[in-house]
Amino acid sequence: MNWSTQITTLLGTAYPIVQAPMFGVTTPEMVAAASATGALGTLALGDLPYEKCIAAIAATKRLTALPFAVNIFVNSIPEVSENLRSHYSKVRSFIATLAHQHGLEVELPKFEDIHLTDYREQIAAIIASECKIVSFTFGNLDEPSIALLKENNTLLIGTCTSVAEAQILEASGIDIICVQGLEAGGHRGSFHATAIPRIGGLSLLSQVHDHVDKPLIYAGGIYNARTLLAAKQLGAAGFQVGSLLLKSRESALLDFEKQHLSQVKESDIVLTRSFSGRFTRAITNTFIKIVDGTDYILPYPYQNKLTNALRRAAKAKENTDFVGIWVGQSIHPYREGSTGDILQELIREVEEATGC
Ligand SMILES: Cc1cc2nc3c(=O)[nH]c(=O)nc-3n(C[C@H](O)[C@H](O)[C@H](O)COP(=O)(O)O)c2cc1C
Known part of the structure; x- marks a missing residue:
């Protein structure tokens, strides 16, 4: 299969495959290994404060000179009463x-x-560390943060769990939209914490593709060639895998x-x-x-x-x-071995299934 898509062009990777950020599970070693296979590694910063973001990014940079993304939670903070x-x-x-x-x-x-961490302190750490790809979940970045990151030539990947959320991200100028199907492991990336849309990946990806004009990464249930190719068929130009790597050598579980x-x-x-x-x-x-x-x-x-x-x-x-223990709905053998081997196996399987 020809792996080049808008996503490989934007990310500068060989494959449009993204190692999902998994706060508490992703390690700098996992990120470096994913990037080394030609996929995009993602360092999960969750809600870590400034100094810890700086340290985690530095630890990852010590292991790889290749590009990787960093991921943050952009939730609002409830008022104290x-x-x-x-x-x-x-x-x-x-x-x-x-x-x-x-x-x-x-x-x-x-x-x-x-x-409680304000995500703006994380953005300051990301800019200070010269990371150029930022993905985020739990909402949208505010306008000043988007402007600041863009001034610093940062590629932005926002997460949606409904067409309405995808349209908000598109209208804000977010470069890539990660469409998270309901089957995905981990937190729902929904903008609202409790009243969440509950839309399965098949419906959601197809609908977002019809209504939004941005490159799409799909996340939720991808664990082999068939699931990846199904997402491709529905309009995804990138493929994010989380649960597939839970038992990898580099997982913190x-x-x-x-x-x-x-x-x-x-x-x-x-x-x-x-x-x-x-x-x-x-x-x-x-x-x-x-x-x-x-x-x-x-x-x-x-x-x-x-x-x-x-x-x-x-x-x-x-x-x-x-x-x-966060996990998605696609139950599979959860391969052991290195992140690199697991991703390479996925790539090989896709190439076999498509005959090239
Ligand atoms: C253990 C675990 C932790 C996760 N943590 C994050 C996170 O920190 N940030 C984020 O954007 N998504 C997070 N996710 C969601 C993933 O980015 C992705 O949407 C999901 O793993 C895709 O579904 P899959 O697990 O079926 O591959 C997490 C998922 C898992 C399984």
Whole structure:
């Protein structure tokens, strides 16, 4: 197959394949390995503050001189109110009791100890580090940030989960749109945290292609040649893979989490707000079953900050009942081996399927 598309031209890569940003899973090693195969590696910066962004980018640059993208969360920050404070302390004591009942001793942060990152500080770090490809999720960048990044010759990739969101990104001059189907692993990139569109990838990609005149990267359920070629047929010029790399050598998941993935059944993969306050597609467990549908969920990012300590404690004890493992709906053997080998295998399979 001829791999050249608008995406390879814009990104300057050999293949229009993007290693998905996966905050907590992506490592500088994964990014460097993905870029080395001729795909685009993406460093997930999540909501890391300025100094940590600088350090993560520097660590990646030490491993590769090739271009890679950085990815940030551009959510708005909820206003602090008395209501929020009292809700926080209610959820905090609920989670502390739950953790204790299940043998996890955790120190949960007090409301006043929480630091929330404004994505503009991340943009400052990105510009200072001279990164030229930025992808983002959870909304759109504000106008001054778009202008600033463009002045610095930065290519922008925004995430949409509906045609309406794609049109907002297009109208703001975002260069590439990443269309995230409902089957995708991890957080929904929706602009609204709770009232999310729930549109499957097949419908969404085809509709965005019909209504928006921008190069499209598709994300959600791609794990082999057939799924990649289906996205191509529907109008994608780029292909973003996340779950495919969860068990790669460079993934930050621990061995017990990788093993847990191998046992996952389709009914185990759910959309939940319980861990972060935003919808994320994850493997269900005790925590999700207890918390989903209750009032013990704070708006993002407060719930996320509160459950971080719980998830860390669960990780340390290899306790799958309380860790958060994000995964998409395409269950597959989750190949082990290096990121490079897994991506090369995908490329080879596509070439075989298309006869060139
Ligand atoms: C573990 C995990 C973490 C993720 N973290 C991020 C992230 O930090 N930023 C982002 O834009 N998308 C994130 N995503 C979503 C991916 O970018 C992508 O949409 C998704 O992985 C595609 O679906 P797939 O997992 O079926 O390949 C994450 C996905 C996973 C599985």
